[in-house]
Amino acid sequence: MTTFDTRLLAALAVLAFVLMAVSRIRISDVKILFWFSFVFMVLNNVLIFLFSPEHGCSIYGSRTEICHLFLRYYLVNEQLFYQFNVVLKYLATIPVVIVFVSTTDPSEFASSLNRIGISYKIAYSVSLALRYIPDIQREYHDISNSQQARGLEMASRKQSLIKRLKNAVMMIFPLIISSMDRIERIANAMELRGFGKDRKRTWYSARPFRVSDYIAIAVCILMLAASIALNFINGGRYFNPFAL
Amino acid sequence: MKKSPVITVVAIGIGAALFFVLGRFVSIPTPVPNTNFSTQYGLLGFMAGLFGPLAGLLIAFIGHALIDFSYGWGIWWSWVIASGAAGLIMGLAAKKLCLSSEPFDAKKALTFNIFQVVAQIIAWGLIAPIFDIIIYAEPANKVFTQGLVAGLSNIVTTAVIGTLLCFAYSKARPAEGSLKKE
Numbered sequence: 001m002t003t004f005d006t007r008l009l010a011a012l013a014v015l016a017f018v019l020m021a022v023s024r025i026r027i028s029d030v031k032i033l034f035w036f037s038f039v040f041m042v043l044n045n046v047l048i049f050l051f052s053p054e055h056g057c058s059i060y061g062s063r064t065e066i067c068h069l070f071l072r073y074y075l076v077n078e079q080l081f082y083q084f085n086v087v088l089k090y091l092a093t094i095p096v097v098i099v100f101v102s103t104t105d106p107s108e109f110a111s112s113l114n115r116i117g118i119s120y121k122i123a124y125s126v127s128l129a130l131r132y133i134p135d136i137q138r139e140y141h142d143i144s145n146s147q148q149a150r151g152l153e154m155a156s157r158k159q160s161l162i163k164r165l166k167n168a169v170m171m172i173f174p175l176i177i178s179s180m181d182r183i184e185r186i187a188n189a190m191e192l193r194g195f196g197k198d199r200k201r202t203w204y205s206a207r208p209f210r211v212s213d214y215i216a217i218a219v220c221i222l223m224l225a226a227s228i229a230l231n232f233i234n235g236g237r238y239f240n241p242f243a244l
Numbered sequence: 245m246k247k248s249p250v251i252t253v254v255a256i257g258i259g260a261a262l263f264f265v266l267g268r269f270v271s272i273p274t275p276v277p278n279t280n281f282s283t284q285y286g287l288l289g290f291m292a293g294l295f296g297p298l299a300g301l302l303i304a305f306i307g308h309a310l311i312d313f314s315y316g317w318g319i320w321w322s323w324v325i326a327s328g329a330a331g332l333i334m335g336l337a338a339k340k341l342c343l344s345s346e347p348f349d350a351k352k353a354l355t356f357n358i359f360q361v362v363a364q365i366i367a368w369g370l371i372a373p374i375f376d377i378i379i380y381a382e383p384a385n386k387v388f389t390q391g392l393v394a395g396l397s398n399i400v401t402t403a404v405i406g407t408l409l410c411f412a413y414s415k416a417r418p419a420e421g422s423l424k425k426e
Contacts, residue, residue: 004381036315047390052383059381089380101313121253122302128257129264129306136258136265165404168270168283172405173412175265176287179258180413187254196250237381 003227004085005239012092012223020095023103030098041090045083049073056082062242078242085238106130111203120201128186136179143174252295256302259291263307268314285330285398286405289360292335293410294343300335301328322375326367330398333363341410348414353407360402368395 003009027034048055056078057063064077110127114120152170153159159167190196231237266284284307292300305328312319337359341352372394373387 033315040315047386048383051386051389055383086380097313097319121249122256125253125256125260125302126306128254129260129310132258132261133264133310136261137269140265140269162404165281165401166408169286169405169408169412171270172266172283172287173409176262176290176409177413177416179262183251183254183258186258187248187251190254191248191250196248196253 003230004089004237005227005230005234006081006085006088006241007239008223008227008230009085009088009092013088016092016095019099023099025099025102030102033098033101034094037090037094041087041094045086048083048086049079054079056080059238060240060242064242081241105205107203107205108207111206114201114203115206121196124195132182136175139178140171140175144171147171252299255291255295256299256306259287259295259299259303260306260310262287262291263303264310264314267307267311281397281401282394283401283405285364285402286409288327288331289334289356289402289406290409290413292331293337293341293356293359293406294413295335296338297332297335300331300333300338302331304328304331322379323372325375326372329371330363330367333366334360343410343414344417346414348410353410356407356410357403360406361399364395364399364402368392368398 053073054063054076057076059082060078062078066075066077066080068074107127109130110123113123113126147170152167230239234240263284266287267282270283288300288304288307291303305324308324308327309319312324337356340355341348346352368391369388370391373384373391376382376387376390377384
């Protein structure tokens with residue numbers, strides 16, 4: 001998780017895109033996710049450069065100047081390499097996340113959380129959250145429409161900040177009160193069915209482990225081992241080509 | 245409301261779903277371009293104050309992780325952990341507030357706000373930047389500035405929205421012992 005070894009990151013990024021291809025997710029379905037993460041990545045890189053244009057030098061312990069840009073900003077080899085690593089890190093994680101989000105069944109996710117040792121009550125909370133997001137979203141849009149029909153102005157730049165926050169409360173408050181009722185209703189239904197009486201529970205959506213699952217786990221352990229081993233070989237989190 | 249463990253489980257689930265919906269759809273533009281007030285922290289203060297530290301921790305942790313997932317950039321662990329910590333510390337106020345049984349007055353509003361300010365200073369001023377440096381190796385001045393901006397705007401949002409929510413909620417609930425035998 002904390003590695004910044006260029007070779008490992010590059011390998012992981014390739015693996016991530018292979019996974020993406022194998023999963024047969026249609027690009028058109030996840031285009032918007034890619035777009036969001038791309039903007040986030042660019043923004044973060046720009047911020048890193050603006051705040052600390054020579055962070056790379058302190059990491060790699062050398063400074064190879066290419067040219068002067070403006071004010072205190074120089075184009076430096078080490079910084080370019082450091083930010084290249086930051087980009088690689090995104091490339092290695094974004095496709096995996098997209099694959100995970102678009103191929104995981106919420107109820108199977110809850111049962112898996114329970115299997116890896118998380119208390120089933122917490123796993124069930126996660127499953128409840130995933131189950132009720134669409135409902136609460138719909139309710140929020142209903143409330144928003146009816147408040148606007150009553151003349152509540154939606155957050156616009158013309159209003160003062162306090163006014164905007166107060167308007168937000170006018171939208172949020174009905175949502176929360178109805179959610180409180182919802183909480184009581186669901187909790188009663190669950191209690192009536194004996195939820196939480198036993199230390200363990202079974203899951204309708206639980207699946208037995210198959211050979212491919214063991215292989216996947218083995219690959220993950222290998223990658224973790226590689227990142228820890230590289231940490232010792234490099235004498236830190238970074239692979240330093242400037243010291244070679 | 246009696247605090248059965250089932251209530252807490254459901255409150256965490258619904259709370260995280262609310263946190264997600266507010267985080268994704270209800271943001272308030274500020275005079276600073278590209279900066280929004282995250283209304284979900286007002287909700288978090290209120291829910292944590294009502295259901296306690298464990299609920300606060302998990303609502304923020306699960307809700308924030310889901311928001312990050314939905315944008316596709318993966319879980320930004322440092323800020324998710326910081327959110328969780330903020331929820332946990334805000335939740336410590338629950339015992340003092342007794343939102344479900346006692347009326348919420350000016351004195352309790354002060355308690356609520358002291359807890360939330362301390363919680364967010366620790367979360368955004370310390371935990372988020374430190375984990376940013378540990379996990380993502382980002383420059384220190386960048387992460388501390390980001391933490392400061394996010395922290396200040398979240399403190400303001402929670403102070404206004406959270407406090408108003410607590411007042412509104414305690415008014416909407418009949419006070420304990422308000423029924424008289426005739």
